[in-house]
Amino acid sequence: MSLVQLDDYGPWTVTPEPxxxxxxxxxxxxxxxxLADFVGSRDGYVFPGRFDNMVAVTNRIAPSEHQRFQELVRHQYPVTASVGVGTGGTPAAALxxxxxxxxxxxSAQDADRTERLATACEREPTGPLSVAHFDVVDATGQYTDxxxxxxxxxxxxxxxxxxADQMRDHGAxxxxxxxxxxxxxxxRLPQRAYDDVLEGVREAVGVEMRVGVGTGETAQLAxxxxxxxxxxxxxxxxxVTAAAEAGGDD
Structure with missing residues (x-):
């Protein structure tokens, strides 16, 4: 997992005036x-986060490759970007x-922190990862319309x-x-874990969701x-529907 953070962004937004x-x-x-184009072209996924802090799933992308994105930001934007890269037993641990x-x-507010690339990769990711795609059931009929x-x-x-809170308990x-x-x-989670999460969301906020689960060597394949x-x-x-190789019925 990679964390992309804009350098000295807060002070820049108010200098010389707001x-x-x-x-x-x-x-x-x-x-x-x-960033989505950069990581996507390398079979990764990107989440917007807070925009000044963005999260990417970067299995199979060498940490040094992030320097190409840092160069792009430096040449095209009035800010720079620093990146942290980590591995772990779960996505949450890696992030x-x-x-x-x-x-x-x-600190992200330090004026002298520019284009840092920091890694905490104890090992090269070797196994597949899982992606769960959740969707609100009949959102158009129940909410949009x-x-x-x-x-x-x-x-x-x-x-x-x-x-997100309930999946975080599973390391997601x-x-x-x-x-x-x-x-x-x-x-990789058993189907009963997803059943429990969906029930928890339904009980907490009254929204029904459906999920499809896949696995793959990269985020895009999964x-x-x-x-x-x-x-x-x-x-x-x-x-809950799992692709055959996801092992969702364990």
Whole structure:
């Protein structure tokens, strides 16, 4: 897992005076799109996080390769980016290692911290990873076409936060990815774990979700299997559908 953090971003937004918020949003969106293209072209996944802090699943991408993205940011933007890369037994542990590695180089607000590349990779990732693609059941009918737009957004985002909390207990890193979808990068879990998570979200916020699970050597391969599994679940009405190789019935 990789943590991409903009350097000295907060002070830049108010120097020499506070910059218009639409301009900041546009810059964040372009930067995220560039990172998504960079990691995506190397079979990884990117989550926007807080935009000034973005998370990437970077199995099979050498840590040194991140320097290419840092160069792109330096040449095209008025800010620079530092990156922490970590491995671990679970995605959450790997992101924790990446976070600690980057934090050890100095604060994100330090003016002299520029383009750091910090690694905490105890070993090269060798096994497949799992991706779980969650989808709100009938979001269009229940929320988009029947509720105030703001209320619909709040309900779905609350479900995504609750989902992320519950999947975190299983060592997963989960992100809301727009619309009514959330994606978890997770260890291999038995189907009963997903059943419990879906029930927990339903009880906490009253939102029903469905999930497809896939595995692969890279995030994109696993994500592709997860999306196919999700479509199968929609067709069959199953709440949890795992691609054959995901081992979801263990």
């Amino acid at each position: 910059r218009p918020e639409p301009a900041l949003q546009a810059l964040q969106s372009r930067l995220y799109a560039d 924790g290692a990446a976070t600690e590695a980057l934090q050890s180089t100095g 029947s509720q105030h737009a703001f209320d619909a957004e709040r309900r779905i985002r609350r479900a995504a936060v609750e989902l 890193v989960t992100s809301f990815v727009g619309g009514d979808n959330a994606i978890s990068v997770c260890p 994500g592709r299997e997860a999306k196919h599994a999700l479509e199968t679940g929609r067709a069959t009405g199953e709440w």
